[in-house]
Amino acid sequence: MDLRPEQKLKRRHGRADNRAGREAVAKAAQVTHNGAGMIARRDLRVSVAARDELSPTCFRLTLTSTDTLVAEPGQFGMLTCGDGFDPLLRRAFSFASVARRGNQTAVELLLKEVGRGTGRLRRLGSGETLRLLAPLGHGFALDVAEGERLALIAGGIGLPPVLFAAEVLATRKTPFDLYLGAARAAELLELERCAAATAAVGGEFVLATDDGSRGERGVITAALARRLASGRRWARALACGPNPMLKAFARLAHESGIEAEMSLEEPMACGLGVCLGCVVELADGRVVPSCQEGPVFPASRLAARWWA
Amino acid sequence: MSVTCAVRVGALSLVNPVLAASGTFGYGLELAEFCPPEQLGALVTKGLSPKPRLGNPTPRIVETAAGMINAIGLQNIGVEAFCRDVLPALAGRGATIVVNVFGETMLQYLEVLERCEQEHDIAAYELNVSCPNVTAGGMEFGHDPVQLERLTTACRSRTRRPLWVKLSPNAPDLVGAARAAVAGGADALTLINTLRAMAVDADARRPVLATGCGGLSGPAIKPVALRMVWEVHRALPETPLVGIGGVESGRDVAEFLLVGASAVQVGTAIFRDPTAPLRILREFQEFCAEHGIHDATELIGGLQWR
Numbered sequence: 001m002d003l004r005p006e007q008k009l010k011r012r013h014g015r016a017d018n019r020a021g022r023e024a025v026a027k028a029a030q031v032t033h034n035g036a037g038m039i040a041r042r043d044l045r046v047s048v049a050a051r052d053e054l055s056p057t058c059f060r061l062t063l064t065s066t067d068t069l070v071a072e073p074g075q076f077g078m079l080t081c082g083d084g085f086d087p088l089l090r091r092a093f094s095f096a097s098v099a100r101r102g103n104q105t106a107v108e109l110l111l112k113e114v115g116r117g118t119g120r121l122r123r124l125g126s127g128e129t130l131r132l133l134a135p136l137g138h139g140f141a142l143d144v145a146e147g148e149r150l151a152l153i154a155g156g157i158g159l160p161p162v163l164f165a166a167e168v169l170a171t172r173k174t175p176f177d178l179y180l181g182a183a184r185a186a187e188l189l190e191l192e193r194c195a196a197a198t199a200a201v202g203g204e205f206v207l208a209t210d211d212g213s214r215g216e217r218g219v220i221t222a223a224l225a226r227r228l229a230s231g232r233r234w235a236r237a238l239a240c241g242p243n244p245m246l247k248a249f250a251r252l253a254h255e256s257g258i259e260a261e262m263s264l265e266e267p268m269a270c271g272l273g274v275c276l277g278c279v280v281e282l283a284d285g286r287v288v289p290s291c292q293e294g295p296v297f298p299a300s301r302l303a304a305r306w307w308a
Numbered sequence: 309m310s311v312t313c314a315v316r317v318g319a320l321s322l323v324n325p326v327l328a329a330s331g332t333f334g335y336g337l338e339l340a341e342f343c344p345p346e347q348l349g350a351l352v353t354k355g356l357s358p359k360p361r362l363g364n365p366t367p368r369i370v371e372t373a374a375g376m377i378n379a380i381g382l383q384n385i386g387v388e389a390f391c392r393d394v395l396p397a398l399a400g401r402g403a404t405i406v407v408n409v410f411g412e413t414m415l416q417y418l419e420v421l422e423r424c425e426q427e428h429d430i431a432a433y434e435l436n437v438s439c440p441n442v443t444a445g446g447m448e449f450g451h452d453p454v455q456l457e458r459l460t461t462a463c464r465s466r467t468r469r470p471l472w473v474k475l476s477p478n479a480p481d482l483v484g485a486a487r488a489a490v491a492g493g494a495d496a497l498t499l500i501n502t503l504r505a506m507a508v509d510a511d512a513r514r515p516v517l518a519t520g521c522g523g524l525s526g527p528a529i530k531p532v533a534l535r536m537v538w539e540v541h542r543a544l545p546e547t548p549l550v551g552i553g554g555v556e557s558g559r560d561v562a563e564f565l566l567v568g569a570s571a572v573q574v575g576t577a578i579f580r581d582p583t584a585p586l587r588i589l590r591e592f593q594e595f596c597a598e599h600g601i602h603d604a605t606e607l608i609g610g611l612q613w614r
Contacts, residue, residue, distance in 0.1 A: 040341060041341065041342075043342070043581070043582070043583065080580075085374040085526070085527045085528075085556070086373055086374050087371060088371055088372075088374055088375060088376060088526055088527070088576070088580065089371050089376060089579060089580060090580060131581075133582070266366060266367075267366070267367050267368070267369050267370065268369075269369050269371075269376060269378075269576075269579040270578070270579040270582070272338065272339060272582055273334065273338050274331075274332060274333060274334040274338050274339060274354075274578070274579075275331075275332070275369065275378070275380075275579050276331075276363065276368070276380045276383050277366075277367075277368045277369035277378065277380070278366075279363065279366060279368070279383070287362045287363060287383065
């Protein structure tokens with residue numbers, strides 16, 4: 001079946017910059033997109049190329065497909081967890097990387113085992129096939145003016161889109177500082193890649209753990225707050241992590257007047273804007289599916305409960 | 309072997325018996341790249357109310373064993389925006405459009421109908437008298453045969469288009485509700501809507517959903533849906549039925565037709581796979597071919613009871 005085509009898609013407010021970037025990417029890769037600023041969504045057949053343990057709870061799943069996939073940091077896919085009715089629904093995962101490898105596309109996901117779906121994914125064997133609906137949603141705005149820098153903030157398993165952004169920014173030589181936090185040292189993921197990407201642009205790599213077993217003791221937003229208090233500023237700060245972290249982040253950004261974007265995680269059944277399970281309330285009163293208008297939102301667009 | 313898949317639901321002819329269920333296919337265009345709406349027997353829109361509704365607080369959905377519970381609360385863009393912004397494009401594709409109608413009061417149901425009556429290109433209405441997730445309207449009409457007959461009669465008087473009534477499996481007397489809808493002038497009955505259900509977070513000692521309870525859908529409810537379609541079909545053999553509840557395969561379509569449905573709606577399966585209705589239709593055609601069935605209508609009500 002032909003999965004391309006004209007679809008109706010909402011345009012994102014005030015994100016022409018990102019849209020131009022997406023179009024350029026799509027053009028370069030000769031990928032069909034729908035003329036509304038979004039590369040057409042497809043249900044890709046993917047197979048498990050590798051599964052690597054990263055921590056006591058987290059693992060990396062590398063999927064390959066002969067289908068082309070182009071995605072930007074912050075976008076996500078809906079992945080099946082095997083055949084059968086239990087678990088019933090796909091799971092939403094932001095990409096940690098999407099790249100061409102020869103005539104294949106390789107997609108990296110960093111996952112935390114939290115239930116039946118992720119438990120099943122953790123036990124997949126090499127070569128098993130799954131379906132991945134992708135690319136979905138809108139990613140981070142990565143463009144900055146000459147001489148400006150970005151701050152990237154990740155908490156726990158919120159790392160994937162932030163790592164993706166860091167590695168893309170490193171390739172583009174866009175300077176950034178990276179803040180990575182977790183409950184304890186063992187749950188700090190992909191440290192070498194984070195360090196390498198940050199070093200490539202001469203950025204500061206800040207670590208924090210709740211128990212102080214690595215880096216600064218306390219939550220990562222406290223580490224960010226200390227830098228802000230000493231006068232550091234960025235053109236924009238991008239974050240992904242658990243909701244308490246994102247709220248603290250949004251509050252900091254609001255108080256210090258920094259443009260902020262955050263990737264939200266809401267329970268999601270379809271990822272395509274029809275189930276209306278993953279809705280988020282915006283400052284203008286609208287209630288929108290985060291799979292369509294997010295999952296990355298400028299903090300200023302979100303309802304006040306996110307930063308008040 | 310060629311299989312004729314066209315069916316009729318009362319006076320309405322459908323090119324095939326597989327429909328997209330309300331609340332799982334948006335307003336008809338959202339998933340067009342995966343499932344062109346014109347290739348379906350029909351699409352049933354998200355429930356439309358006179359004014360836009362914001363729906364319930366989150367979390368609104370939770371997965372359960374072979375199912376999911378939702379408490380969306382009929383978030384929708386309102387009938388005016390649908391008629392103005394969506395209907396022309398949808399009709400332009402040649403889709404068969406069934407508008408799902410919702411109101412908190414009888415007057416609100418009539419308001420939606422009257423707005424739709426100004427439009428061409430609507431094939432039928434489906435009255436939602438069975439949503440378990442709203443505090444007013446919906447299920448309260450579906451549970452009381454007297455109110456349901458009154459509502460159906462009032463809606464009947466406003467339109468000559470086919471009128472379907474979507475029944476609640478939570479009603480104390482399903483067959484009584486079915487008879488009331490037919491007495492009020494319903495052309496067909498859709499059954500079943502979701503089953504009232506809840507999920508509990510034992511760690512937090514709280515219900516998972518913000519509203520506490522919601523409606524269960526998915527494969528878990530298919531046996532209940534089959535039983536209910538069969539019961540209503542036995543009680544009202546002349547009334548066309550549209551079966552819904554956990555349809556995931558072509559074989560499921562055959563099962564619903566055998567217990568008396570003239571067509572089926574695919575719902576939660578679309579969340580798993582946006583191409584599901586077309587895959588299910590293809591599987592159903594294969595099922596018919598394998599069983600020497602030339603015309604899908606041969607199956608309708610064909611269950612042999614022991």
